[in-house]
Amino acid sequence: MLEATILETNKIRLEPLSYSHLEALEKVGKDDVIWRWVPSKYCQSPEVLRNWFEQTAQFNAKEQLVFAIIDTATNSVTGNTRIFRLDETNLQAEIGHTFIGVEWQRSHVNTHAKYLLLRHAFEHLGLVRIEFQTHEQNHKSRSAIARLGAHFEGIHLKNRKLPDGSFRNTARFSITDEMWPEIKSRLEEWL
Template structure:
């Protein structure tokens, strides 16, 4: 169902993640604050990053596609994001497992990247629902998701087990196909 095409705006390109992106991803993940709310820091070492690439990023390409986020101005990899949990029966998926380098946070990068993923999901894959999940205390991420136009659905308690054995309560958001045309227009104005 997925294609290997590159999606791009005038400022950001999403390229299906390949080995050639790993060095840039390793550099993008160096700042510890990037990983405060992410389930696992897979850029701690190059070995861990390669294991993540092989076992997570390449896992079941019928259910997910993982993208490197490229800042077109610098031509640098500034993070990664994915469309995953593709449910072809219910025509839904989740956008997430996103990390963006510390220097690219609170810039145009996230808006452009999410716009491209949403456009791909709704316009090419013809999905009817996209969900977003983040740690309930990750206010920066929650604000970014809400700015996209996603609707807050509530908190799922003890939704994800973290590396340290504790549990994360998850703030849940969604965008459905009826909402997409208005959200698309608003995002295009922001781009």
């Protein structure tokens, strides 16, 4: 169901992540503040990034589509994002594993990227539910998800084991196909 495709607005382009994006992605991902709430800092070196790309980012093309986020004005890689955990039976997926370089945060990048992913999910893939998850304490991410219009579903306790052996509590949000027209309209006003 998921096919490699390019999605774009007048300000950003989502391109299927490839080896050609990795050098720029590593540079954008150097700032430690980006990785505070993320279990694996995959931009820490070219070797780690290449391993992540080959082993994690491409693990199952039937379940996920990973994108490089490109700012079209500068043709710069600003981060990456994905549609993943595609469930064709229940017509749902998750949007996430997004990171945006510090210089691009609180800019047009995240709004445009999420708009493109949501539009693709609901209007092209025919999904009925999109989920977003983030660390319970990641208030910046939670605010960005809520700003999209996603419904807060609650905190799922100890649902993800972290590399240090501790467990994280996860804040979960969703957008359904019934919610999409209103959310789409609002996002298009912001674009």
